[in-house]
Amino acid sequence: MTPVDDLSTPVRRRGGGFGRYAEPLALPVVWVAIIVLFGVLKPASFLTVGNFSAMFSSQTSLLVIALALIVPLTAGDYDLSVASVAGLSAMVIAVLNVNLGVPIGWAVLVALLVSLLVGVVNAVLSIAVGVDTLIITLGMGTLLEGIVSWIGNSTTVSGISTDLVRFIVRAQFLGIPVEFWYGVVLCLILFYFMEYTPVGRRLLIVGRGREVARLTGIRVKLMRGGALVTSAGLGGVGGVLLAGTTGAADPTSAPLLLLPAFAAAFLGATTILPGRFSAWGCLLAVLFLVTGITGLQQLGAQTFVQDLFYGAALIVAVVLSHAVRARRSRS
Amino acid sequence: MTEPAAPLLEVVELAKSFGGAQALAGVTFDVAPGEVHGLLGANGSGKSTLIKILAGYHTPDGGSVAVRGEDVALPLAPGLPRALGLNFVHQDLGLVPSLSVLENFLVDRIATSRRRWSMSWRRERTMMREILARYDLDLDPRMPVGDLRPVDRALLAVVRALDGPGTELRAAHRLVVLDEPTVFLPREEVTRLFQLVRRVADSGSSVLFVSHDLDEVREITDRVTVLRSGRVALTGTTSRLSEDELVEAIVGARVNTAVSYRRPDPAAADHVLRVTGLAAGLVADIDFTARPGEIIGLTGLLGSGYEDVVRAVAGAIDATAGRLRLGEETIELSSWTPRRATAHGVVLVPADRLREGAIADLPVTDNVTMPDLAEYMHGGLLRRGLMTDRARELADTYDVRPRDPRLLFGELSGGNQQKVVLAKWLQHPPQVLLLHEPTQGVDIGARQQIFATVRAAAAGRVVLCASSDHDQLAALCDRVLILRRGRIAAQISGDELTKSRITEECLRGGRERTPS
Numbered sequence: 001m002t003p004v005d006d007l008s009t010p011v012r013r014r015g016g017g018f019g020r021y022a023e024p025l026a027l028p029v030v031w032v033a034i035i036v037l038f039g040v041l042k043p044a045s046f047l048t049v050g051n052f053s054a055m056f057s058s059q060t061s062l063l064v065i066a067l068a069l070i071v072p073l074t075a076g077d078y079d080l081s082v083a084s085v086a087g088l089s090a091m092v093i094a095v096l097n098v099n100l101g102v103p104i105g106w107a108v109l110v111a112l113l114v115s116l117l118v119g120v121v122n123a124v125l126s127i128a129v130g131v132d133t134l135i136i137t138l139g140m141g142t143l144l145e146g147i148v149s150w151i152g153n154s155t156t157v158s159g160i161s162t163d164l165v166r167f168i169v170r171a172q173f174l175g176i177p178v179e180f181w182y183g184v185v186l187c188l189i190l191f192y193f194m195e196y197t198p199v200g201r202r203l204l205i206v207g208r209g210r211e212v213a214r215l216t217g218i219r220v221k222l223m224r225g226g227a228l229v230t231s232a233g234l235g236g237v238g239g240v241l242l243a244g245t246t247g248a249a250d251p252t253s254a255p256l257l258l259l260p261a262f263a264a265a266f267l268g269a270t271t272i273l274p275g276r277f278s279a280w281g282c283l284l285a286v287l288f289l290v291t292g293i294t295g296l297q298q299l300g301a302q303t304f305v306q307d308l309f310y311g312a313a314l315i316v317a318v319v320l321s322h323a324v325r326a327r328r329s330r331s
Numbered sequence: 332m333t334e335p336a337a338p339l340l341e342v343v344e345l346a347k348s349f350g351g352a353q354a355l356a357g358v359t360f361d362v363a364p365g366e367v368h369g370l371l372g373a374n375g376s377g378k379s380t381l382i383k384i385l386a387g388y389h390t391p392d393g394g395s396v397a398v399r400g401e402d403v404a405l406p407l408a409p410g411l412p413r414a415l416g417l418n419f420v421h422q423d424l425g426l427v428p429s430l431s432v433l434e435n436f437l438v439d440r441i442a443t444s445r446r447r448w449s450m451s452w453r454r455e456r457t458m459m460r461e462i463l464a465r466y467d468l469d470l471d472p473r474m475p476v477g478d479l480r481p482v483d484r485a486l487l488a489v490v491r492a493l494d495g496p497g498t499e500l501r502a503a504h505r506l507v508v509l510d511e512p513t514v515f516l517p518r519e520e521v522t523r524l525f526q527l528v529r530r531v532a533d534s535g536s537s538v539l540f541v542s543h544d545l546d547e548v549r550e551i552t553d554r555v556t557v558l559r560s561g562r563v564a565l566t567g568t569t570s571r572l573s574e575d576e577l578v579e580a581i582v583g584a585r586v587n588t589a590v591s592y593r594r595p596d597p598a599a600a601d602h603v604l605r606v607t608g609l610a611a612g613l614v615a616d617i618d619f620t621a622r623p624g625e626i627i628g629l630t631g632l633l634g635s636g637y638e639d640v641v642r643a644v645a646g647a648i649d650a651t652a653g654r655l656r657l658g659e660e661t662i663e664l665s666s667w668t669p670r671r672a673t674a675h676g677v678v679l680v681p682a683d684r685l686r687e688g689a690i691a692d693l694p695v696t697d698n699v700t701m702p703d704l705a706e707y708m709h710g711g712l713l714r715r716g717l718m719t720d721r722a723r724e725l726a727d728t729y730d731v732r733p734r735d736p737r738l739l740f741g742e743l744s745g746g747n748q749q750k751v752v753l754a755k756w757l758q759h760p761p762q763v764l765l766l767h768e769p770t771q772g773v774d775i776g777a778r779q780q781i782f783a784t785v786r787a788a789a790a791g792r793v794v795l796c797a798s799s800d801h802d803q804l805a806a807l808c809d810r811v812l813i814l815r816r817g818r819i820a821a822q823i824s825g826d827e828l829t830k831s832r833i834t835e836e837c838l839r840g841g842r843e844r845t846p847s
Contacts, residue, residue, distance in 0.1 A: 195713070196711075196712045196713045197708070197713060198705045198707075198708055198713060201697070201704055202704065204697075205690065205693070205697070205701060208690045209686070209689070209690035209693075211686055212686075212688065214647075214669055215645070215669045215679060215687055216669070216673065216701050216702055217670040217672070217674065218670070218701075219670060275692075
């Protein structure tokens with residue numbers, strides 16, 4: 001196999017030195033540092049197998065939504081509806097399985113198809129018709145929130161088949177619920193797709209230079225549309241995980257994952273391959289965010305610390321990646 | 332014109348140099364009241380330096396400027412040209428498309444008025460209607476400028492320069508400098524602009540009409556001044572000057588007799604490329620053929636549309652009509668796309684390298700392997716190593732320096748960037764290589780290398796090169812097609828293919844001429 005090293009250092013920067021290594025390593029180093037910090041401050045509750053197991057697995061749906069986001073982000077488009085798609089997917093499963101008695105397997109399948117359909121609508125409206133993706137997906141996100149409340153009668157629908165719950169959280173591998181490992185597998189697939197397939201590289205080219213891509217003969221509209229359908233599909237998968245984690249679906253929690261997902265996507269773009277959205281970067285960023293929040297809560301912080309942390313992380317990440325980009329284009 | 336009055340504008344021995352290069356070497360001319368005065372000259376003749384001195388951008392090294400017989404202090408202080416009644420309408424017109432006609436008209440007052448809080452739109456509208464009526468113009472003050480026809484935008488800009496806010500207090504007779512206002516106007520609409528210019532002159536104001544277009548200059552101006560290499564090459568009454576005299580004054584070389592353009596012989600069998608009836612962007616009715624091994628240049632003045640020909644053949648812009656015959660295949664250009672073009676081996680090296688040619692913040696490797704990524708897929712994996720090897724090989728072949736394909740494209744110099752874009756398209760020899768300003772922003776050394784590369788690439792294939800660099804066309808091409816107003820107007824080849832000949836043909840009017 002081609003050395004991964006060749007990919008992770010795509011640029012041999014002039015006068016590289018310390019900065020060249022410091023940049024990709026900053027996030028992992030800070031992550032380890034806060035683990036050590038919380039470990040020292042709260043050894044009894046923080047440094048336990050149970051705590052780490054929970055930290056690793058509890059935010060897998062967030063990870064999946066962040067992974068969904070980086071596909072259109074790489075192609076240069078925003079998808080602000082992806083968290084609402086996850087909410088829709090979870091609610092469709094709950095309504096079909098609980099209220100209508102549809103077998104769980106079919107319910108999941110329908111939820112995924114509905115999610116893909118949303119992606120197709122997004123793609124047709126924004127790419128084929130030519131309206132800004134930001135506006136279309138913003139509208140779509142709110143529209144879907146309305147639909148979710150509508151079909152779920154504005155309440156939490158609980159009692160989803162335990163088969164799904166077992167399949168997603170009860171089973172464990174290496175002491176961590178399988179949900180986490182699903183996320184890891186998804187990262188691996190996305191990493192392979194984005195770095196080791198021509199389609200994935202074309203996606204990057206479309207994002208970095210749309211006109212260059214068009215004149216090179218790349219089907220820009222197809223790529224951008226495909227990215228939106230993919231993000232909606234992955235959002236649907238995120239919804240399945242949400243439904244399976246709690247055994248229920250509620251109309252409000254999924255849309256709240258949008259901002260943390262952006263924070264994870266941009267924070268992830270400051271590491272591994274600085275300046276580029278990456279699957280492993282998302283994983284690392286989600287783990288960092290969860291660790292920080294968990295540690296602060298164990299130190300007695302109130303729940304609003306979550307918003308503080310996510311919001312600050314998004315701002316810091318975007319500022320950092322902007323600075324990285326600016327420095328690159330200057331050099 | 333009435334009895335001889337003091338000239339409205341008098342320029343005496345104006346000189347200006349930039350770091351040793353003499354842009355103006357003592358220019359003297361004057362503009363009489365009520366006169367439309369043409370200012371002609373090739374690129375680099377000193378025209379724009381002169382205008383920028385009048386507008387107060389540059390400080391001249393010597394000479395004087397008088398307005399209505401009174402010397403003015405140089406450089407002209409900001410705001411002084413306007414206070415003296417000197418107004419400028421540049422090619423881009425300086426209008427805001429999303430604002431209304433009235434808002435654009437009043438933009439100076441809106442931007443600078445001390446009365447911040449109140450404005451009587453009704454009164455302003457009435458006033459503007461009166462001004463428009465005076466010039467016999469039918470524009471709706473409430474219409475967004477973006478919805479106006481191009482010529483109406485030009486008319487608005489001229490009227491604003493003459494009668495916009497603040498002009499009420501100025502001298503009755505003013506000067507408007509029209510800096511290439513017709514370049515992007517359709518031929519039929521230029522007449523309306525000229526009607527307005529005439530009206531302005533009849534009212535006693537003057538117009539300094541800067542243009543490349545000899546036909547227009549001959550049609551609208553009373554007198555004309557030609558600049559060449561910073562000096563006045565000719566000044567005189569327009570009606571007494573022949574086109575040849577004007578061309579000679581601009582080009583500075585002995586004028587050859589014109590050749591008209593011969594339509595290609597459809598029976599000619601040995602061509603690999605034939606374009607028929609192409610209409611796209613600014614061009615229409617474009618017909619030409621190319622034989623294997625030929626390098627064909629396309630040029631013309633700004634606004635002639637020469638670059639639209641190569642961009643349409645590349646599929647980069649949409650064609651409304653036309654056919655392309657490539658070897659045995661005939662293609663309708665209206666359904667042509669870059670994707671289909673590249674699949675047919677028709678590739679474009681665009682003028683805008685960083686926006687269209689390659690991606691600045693990706694490594695050279697990614698940029699050169701872009702067209703055929705699937706080739707590097709083996710065993711289900713894209714082989715980065717193979718891509719880098721190929722990029723290194725291409726960097727050697729095309730002498731891209733520094734020779735590290737992992738460098739970002741944006742880190743290379745202009746010349747090396749262009750070599751990378753050429754390598755991207757020449758690694759699999761194309762059938763038709765399309766170049767647009769191929770050596771723009773490229774240093775001299777790399778320029779020669781690029782010429783050599785293009786010549787080598789032309790062997791057995793066709794190269795079309797759209798360029799405004801006449802030196803380059805003379806050096807590189809076997810044949811040059813000259814476009815005027817969107818049509819092929821002349822063709823130069825063989826011994827006649829010289830820089831001055833190309834420039835001369837670009838400048839000539841569009842009238843038919845018989846070859847002699």
